[in-house]
Amino acid sequence: MTLNAQTSDLLPGFDHAAFDSNAVFRVLLDAMSRPGRIYDLPVHITAPDGLNASATATLLAMADMDTTIWLSPGCATKAATAHLKFHCGSPITTNVAKADFAVARCDEDLSFITELSVGNAEYPDQSATLILLVDDVSESTEMICRGPGIKDTHNLAVAGLTPAFHAWRAENHHLFPCGVDVIFVTDTKIAALSRTTRIEVK
Amino acid sequence: MEQTVNQMDDTASAYNFAYLDEQTKRMIRRALLKAVAIPGYQVPFAGREMPMPYGWGTGGVQVTAAVIGPQDTLKVIDQGADDTTNAVSIRQFFAKTANVATTEKTADASIIQTRHRIPERELREDQILVYQVPIPEPLRFLEPRETETRKMHALEEYGLMHVKLYEDIARHGHIATTYAYPVMVDDRYVMDPSPTPKFDNPKMDNMAALQLFGAGREKRIYALPPYTKVRSLDFEDHPFEVQSWDDECGMCGARDSYLDEVILDDKGNRMFVCSDTDYCTERQEAGHRGPQHHDQPLGSTKSSPNSEKAAE
Numbered sequence: 146m147t148l149n150a151q152t153s154d155l156l157p158g159f160d161h162a163a164f165d166s167n168a169v170f171r172v173l174l175d176a177m178s179r180p181g182r183i184y185d186l187p188v189h190i191t192a193p194d195g196l197n198a199s200a201t202a203t204l205l206a207m208a209d210m211d212t213t214i215w216l217s218p219g220c221a222t223k224a225a226t227a228h229l230k231f232h233c234g235s236p237i238t239t240n241v242a243k244a245d246f247a248v249a250r251c252d253e254d255l256s257f258i259t260e261l262s263v264g265n266a267e268y269p270d271q272s273a274t275l276i277l278l279v280d281d282v283s284e285s286t287e288m289i290c291r292g293p294g295i296k297d298t299h300n301l302a303v304a305g306l307t308p309a310f311h312a313w314r315a316e317n318h319h320l321f322p323c324g325v326d327v328i329f330v331t332d333t334k335i336a337a338l339s340r341t342t343r344i345e346v347k
Numbered sequence: 348m349e350q351t352v353n354q355m356d357d358t359a360s361a362y363n364f365a366y367l368d369e370q371t372k373r374m375i376r377r378a379l380l381k382a383v384a385i386p387g388y389q390v391p392f393a394g395r396e397m398p399m400p401y402g403w404g405t406g407g408v409q410v411t412a413a414v415i416g417p418q419d420t421l422k423v424i425d426q427g428a429d430d431t432t433n434a435v436s437i438r439q440f441f442a443k444t445a446n447v448a449t450t451e452k453t454a455d456a457s458i459i460q461t462r463h464r465i466p467e468r469e470l471r472e473d474q475i476l477v478y479q480v481p482i483p484e485p486l487r488f489l490e491p492r493e494t495e496t497r498k499m500h501a502l503e504e505y506g507l508m509h510v511k512l513y514e515d516i517a518r519h520g521h522i523a524t525t526y527a528y529p530v531m532v533d534d535r536y537v538m539d540p541s542p543t544p545k546f547d548n549p550k551m552d553n554m555a556a557l558q559l560f561g562a563g564r565e566k567r568i569y570a571l572p573p574y575t576k577v578r579s580l581d582f583e584d585h586p587f588e589v590q591s592w593d594d595e596c597g598m599c600g601a602r603d604s605y606l607d608e609v610i611l612d613d614k615g616n617r618m619f620v621c622s623d624t625d626y627c628t629e630r631q632e633a634g635h636r637g638p639q640h641h642d643q644p645l646g647s648t649k650s651s652p653n654s655e656k657a658a659e
Binding site for chain 2: 162163164166167168170171173174175177178179206207208209210211212266267268269270272274292293294295296321322324326339340341
């Protein structure tokens with residue numbers, strides 16, 4: 146593949162590198178410090194095939210040459226890989242255990258999540274973050290969240306979550322301080338579940 | 348960041364927005380997200396050299412630089428005061444490099460960077476408090492080796508910290524630690540709240556605002572998400588207590604705020620004033636008067652019974 150062929154199909158990244166990545170980060174910071182609360186994607190960005198706008202914005206704001214990205218089969222399109230390589234400069238891995246950011250669609254086979262890095266007792270921060278593309282997030286009472294960042298309870302419903310995912314999440318919570326943090330992304334919305342969040346599934 | 352530079356004012360065009368380059372900010376932002384996800388745990392980060400010496404708030408400045416956006420309003424306090432050298436220079440630094448609005452009013456700020464105080468006014472959910480931290484490791488003076496303190500945190504081995512507090516009691520009859528008083532975060536990590544007076548510890552518990560801590564020299568970031576349980580370590584028979592004063596603030600008459608002692612002359616005269624200058628100013632504007640306020644009759648050195656009257 147020549148450089149021309151690679152760049153001619155490329156989509157633009159952020160309109161303003163500093164301001165847009167800051168705006169997206171602030172939403173992620175809010176979402177992670179108030180698990181279960183839903184936030185609007187604050188920027189306009191075109192997503193490549195395989196990703197959605199919020200997933201693209203999250204990766205462009207947070208990932209760079211220091212972070213390894215793993216893309217699920219459903220997300221690992223040529224366009225998405227080229228987009229992330231160009232804009233983030235991130236190494237893309239096929240080994241899910243090495244991922245700093247793992248990206249997948251909710252309706253895919255999610256059996257890989259048990260292989261994600263959870264960090265270790267001395268460095269629990271050396272864990273992966275799971276970015277899960279979903280169709281919809283809402284405040285219906287599917288999951289009742291409690292824990293740090295939550296005053297009483299936050300209600301969160303995520304379209305298409307399976308019992309297997311909830312079981313994994315509960316296990317993940319018990320690994321604390323190790324564990325994986327999850328960011329749910331739709332085209333326009335972002336919500337997160339920190340490893341500290343206790344969830345009651347209705 | 349050619350694009351960024353082009354869109355900046357000419358005055359600041361030599362720097363990226365908020366001084367740090369985008370890659371550095373991303374690195375700090377990733378550390379912040381982990382810090383929030385593991386409350387009280389110290390996340391290592393690749394701290395940069397800043398255009399100020401260590402000890403002047405390089406950690407707090409880096410955290411603020413990674414968090415601040417053009418829509419933010421910044422307040423900086425040093426021991427509660429907005430008008431000390433450290434606070435003024437950091438405020439000017441961000442006014443210049445990020446072109447953000449600054450304020451001295453706690454209520455108007457979206458980000459408050461602080462050195463060793465928490466504002467008296469209750470903080471809101473839409474505010475972020477950034478602490479400058481000199482030594483992030485609460486166990487450091489008990490165990491100098493990082494490898495060991497890491498292990499102690501991993502194993503929740505905090506007995507040594509209780510021994511230290513016990514030794515205070517054995518020697519002084521009470522827990523004599525008055526600042527940097529260790530706290531237990533969400534029943535898991537023992538954390539150094541930075542050298543804030545222990546008076547401020549109860550404010551950290553269940554605070555509505557997000558609290559971020561940056562230690563520049565030690566290159567550590569940690570955080571308290573909003574509404575997180577923060578308990579000051581103590582014993583059943585020696586419960587945690589905060590400082591209290593017999594005096595009131597000489598300027599605004601406050602009895603509920605943290606007071607600084609000011610020596611007035613070499614004859615033993617002294618006064619107490621609120622350490623939080625914005626709190627004191629607001630009270631004075633609302634008509635509260637302390638005995639040493641210039642409105643008060645000369646020579647009234649004792650607290651006046653009418654000092655609260657003007658407010659009613």
